[in-house]
Amino acid sequence: MNKRMISATFCMLLLGATEPALSQSLSALPLRNPRQIPDGYISVQSGISLSVPVADGDNEARQQDALKSFYRIATSNCAALLNTIADDCQISSLSSNTDVTNIDGRGPKLTVRGQVGMTVKLKPATPTVK
Template sequence: MNKRMISAALLLLGAAAPAFSQSLSALPLRNPHPIPDGYISVQSGISLSIPIADGNDEKQQQDAIKSFYRIAATNCAALLDTIADDCQINGLTSNTDVINIDGRGPKLTVRGQVTMAVKLKPAAAATK
């Protein structure tokens, strides 16, 4: 009897899955921070890997995240020094993991993306 119940559940799940996925794919993507006219969107990926010392993992994680945010903040400065007249961060994501892939000890990895709205300098916009 358990096999019948499992089979029935799988059948129902299989029948419902296409309808569920269609309803999810039909949802429009929304950008909570639209890009102003005359601006382009620029994304930058950032990844930090820091060895973890024994003790106080929370402080090390907070320090690593602060380093990530400092680096993210310098992205606009680099764009302003080179190709941009204006730059504003309008999206930021970050993830932290502790990994020990190479056997050299655990490392704290912080990865993320910074998304910026950028108004190009006239010379940079002309080459676009």
């Protein structure tokens, strides 16, 4: 047998010996589809867009600052929901993209656009007074 064949055989034996322990530890974990919303919760999506002017040479620093602002805004969405209609809120997904454009001729602007997905448990409805 050559070295590659021996190495592959050893790896298969090693994996075969650890498979029962691995499958036991994995089966002890509760499996939940991350896209599955728990009972009593709803999914809330929010779109965010912000633009900041940039000068030549500071795109990277401005991009980092703009992304930090995006994430602060994303987390404040849960706070707003908790202050109004929600008993519980968790961010379940985030996506963002950045680009630099000079559409209006006033100079380059860095734009951050993104989506924040939240899993929200609504507060109980309060009866309306007539």
